[in-house]
Amino acid sequence: MSQQKCSRCAKPIPVGNLLYRLTIKVYADFDGVINIKAQNMDLKKEFEKIKSYPEELIEEEVFKEFDFVLCPRCKEIYCANPLHLPLDNVAIDTDD
Numbered sequence: 001m002s003q004q005k006c007s008r009c010a011k012p013i014p015v016g017n018l019l020y021r022l023t024i025k026v027y028a029d030f031d032g033v034i035n036i037k038a039q040n041m042d043l044k045k046e047f048e049k050i051k052s053y054p055e056e057l058i059e060e061e062v063f064k065e066f067d068f069v070l071c072p073r074c075k076e077i078y079c080a081n082p083l084h085l086p087l088d089n090v091a092i093d094t095d096d
């Protein structure tokens with residue numbers, strides 16, 4: 001196995017050292033409710049429009065996966081706030 005590099009801080013992670021894999025999957029979900037407004041649209045026209053889009057674009061709209069390697073420090077930072085939400089009056093020390 002070759003040396004890995006942290007996807008976040010770019011620090012090399014020597015062979016044999018602890019590293020973390022981060023996989024993020026973003027996919028479309030459906031709550032089972034069809035919006036009434038959709039009945040007013042020309043569904044055949046909409047379908048033809050969607051068929052003309054590049055396949056990769058449609059796939060990305062439905063499913064997207066990211067794979068990262070994290071060093072232990074970046075794993076802690078990521079896990080503390082995975083959605084990168086604003087932290088009110090909270091200071092996080094990110095120095096090494």
Ligand SMILES: [Zn+2]
Pocket residue numbers: 006007008009010011070071072073074075
């Ligand atoms: Zn890192």
